[in-house]
Amino acid sequence: MNITKDVIKGFSRRDLASSLTNEKYNLILYPTEQCNFRCVYCYEDFEIGKMPDWLIEATKKLIESKMSNLKVLNLSWFGGEPLLAKNILFDLSLHAQKLAEKFGCIFSGNITTNGLLLDIKTLTRLVELKQNHFQISIDGDKKHHDTTRLTRTGRGSFDKIWRRIIDAAATELDFHITLRVHVTDINQKSVLDFCQRYDEELRQDPRFSLFFKPIENLGGKNQDNINTLTTKQSAKSFSEELSLRYSDSEIDSGNYICYAGKPNSLAIRADGSLNKCTVALNDDRNNIGKINPDGTLTINNQKYSSWINGFTTLDSWQMGCPLSYMNHNSNVGDIKIKEVS
Numbered sequence: 001m002n003i004t005k006d007v008i009k010g011f012s013r014r015d016l017a018s019s020l021t022n023e024k025y026n027l028i029l030y031p032t033e034q035c036n037f038r039c040v041y042c043y044e045d046f047e048i049g050k051m052p053d054w055l056i057e058a059t060k061k062l063i064e065s066k067m068s069n070l071k072v073l074n075l076s077w078f079g080g081e082p083l084l085a086k087n088i089l090f091d092l093s094l095h096a097q098k099l100a101e102k103f104g105c106i107f108s109g110n111i112t113t114n115g116l117l118l119d120i121k122t123l124t125r126l127v128e129l130k131q132n133h134f135q136i137s138i139d140g141d142k143k144h145h146d147t148t149r150l151t152r153t154g155r156g157s158f159d160k161i162w163r164r165i166i167d168a169a170a171t172e173l174d175f176h177i178t179l180r181v182h183v184t185d186i187n188q189k190s191v192l193d194f195c196q197r198y199d200e201e202l203r204q205d206p207r208f209s210l211f212f213k214p215i216e217n218l219g220g221k222n223q224d225n226i227n228t229l230t231t232k233q234s235a236k237s238f239s240e241e242l243s244l245r246y247s248d249s250e251i252d253s254g255n256y257i258c259y260a261g262k263p264n265s266l267a268i269r270a271d272g273s274l275n276k277c278t279v280a281l282n283d284d285r286n287n288i289g290k291i292n293p294d295g296t297l298t299i300n301n302q303k304y305s306s307w308i309n310g311f312t313t314l315d316s317w318q319m320g321c322p323l324s325y326m327n328h329n330s331n332v333g334d335i336k337i338k339e340v341s
Contacts, residue, residue, distance in 0.1 A: 009314040012254035019262040020311065024072040026259060028267035028278060029059065029092065031077065031085035037114050037157065040148045041215055044281065048270045050085045054293050055272045060095050061295025062268075067099045075109040075131065076259075078267070078278050083117040093129040110134065114149070115161040123168055123175065132175040135211075136161065139182045140190030141197060148187075169205055176207050183214045183235040183242075195242070210246045212239040261322045263308045266297075274299065276307040280323050 006013050018024060033048035051059075067073070075096060082089055093109060100107035109131030118134070126132060138161070139145040146156025168177065179198070183191055195210070202208045214235035259265045260277040267275040274289040274297065275281070285306060289299035306326060310318035318325040 007254055010255040010316055011257065011314060011319070015254060015257055016311075019257055019264065022264065023070055024074075024264055025066055025070055026074045026076060026262070026265040027059075027063070028076040028078055028259070028265065028275075029082075029089075030079060030268065030270040031082050031088040031092075033080040033270045034084055035079055035081040035114075036084060036116060036152050037081065038150050038152050038154075040150065043279065044080065046080065051088055051270045055268075055270070055291070056088060056092065058272070058291050058293050058295050059092060059268060062291060062297070063092075063096050063099060065295055067096075067103050067105060070103070070105045072106045073100055073108075077109065077111040077113075077131070079112070080270075081114055081117070082111055083113050083122065086117070086122060089131070090125060090129065093126075093131050097129055108133070114157065115164050116151070116157060118164045118168070120167055120171065123171070123173060127173045127175055132173075134175065134177045135180050136165070136177060137180045137182055138194060139184075140187040141193035143193075144187040144190035145194075148182075148184075165208075166201065169202060169208070176209070178209050178211050180211045180213055181242075183212055183239045185234050188234070188238050191238075191242070195246075209248065210242075212242045212246075214239045255316045256320045257310075258319065258321055260307055261310045261319055263311070276304070277323050283323075285326060286323075 008016060030048075030051070032050040033044070034046055034050070035042075035044070063073070073096060075093060077089055089111075097107055099105070107130050109126075109129070110133035111126070111131060112135045115134075115136035118136075137149065138158075139148045142156070142158040142162075145158040149157050151157055165177065165179075168175065181191055181194065191212075198208075198210060265276070267278060268291055269275060269281075272291050273287055274291060275286045276288060277283075277286050280286040285303055288303045288307070289297060291297055307322045310322060310325070315325070318329075
């Protein structure tokens with residue numbers, strides 16, 4: 001590999017080009033912002049319900065307007081719990097899939113889900129629609145998981161989620177499930193117990209992988225719970241140790257580029273507002289515009305530029321997490337660009 005040609009300021013040239021091209025589009029969709037869980041550290045407020053009919057049609061029109069110029073379209077489903085509105089997910093995915101086939105566009109999708117509703121019938125349909133990459137969060141093994149990832153009725157969720165995962169593993173379906181293992185100061189023994197369970201039942205199946213993530217304070221109403229889980233600040237080093245243990249690759253692909261900082265990535269919330277980041281939901285800087293009933297977008301370019309400004313600096317912090325960078329640098333977004341709103 002020629003480092004000089006393939007890497008720019010620590011970033012893969014391929015990743016930079018992929019993030020900037022108008023031939024690729026990543027559309028993050030919230031079919032609903034309601035959830036059947038009440039995780040003790042969640043930052044969401046669940047005030048918005050399902051996408052209304054006008055918004056579903058507007059999203060279809062947006063995809064139609066983009067498709068003729070695209071080579072790659074990816075749908076990322078977020079919530080709330082997106083599978084609470086699986087009919088909307090199926091409808092929009094089928095519409096996009098048919099258009100992609102018509103225009104010869106590569107079509108894919110991924111879903112961030114708690115896994116409780118991912119039964120085989122649902123999984124099969126999602127695989128047919130090429131929405132076959134999943135991220136399911138686990139908070140260690142059953143004993144600890146059931147104290148933090150609670151259903152809306154206050155019950156533990158581990159047994160049913162694990163059953164869904166094992167049922168999926170028993171099929172021949174083409175999917176990939178990333179188990180996002182949340183690590184805190186107090187669940188590390190439980191995480192090791194879960195890793196043993198994974199090693200015994202899933203590790204040999206290439207359709208599954210582990211991703212270790214220390215819990216962070218992302219705002220919301222559960223500050224006291226978050227502080228209890230993160231005060232000792234021991235989770236980061238433990239996560240890094242486990243990440244090395246379960247890494248399938250020794251290849252360093254360069255600095256990370258956050259989806260929120262990519263010009264060709266956009267989120268449509270269930271009320272039609274536009275965001276760049278899926279975390280800062282109540283931050284006015286993240287409310288960059290709206291989708292109109294005809295599928296056109298009204299965007300505040302001044303706000304929008306704040307999120308993508310990292311491509312003018314190639315600063316690793318700014319590119320890796322535009323939100324964190326903005327929180328510490330008040331001059332972000334000062335690009336002089338005409339505002340449309």
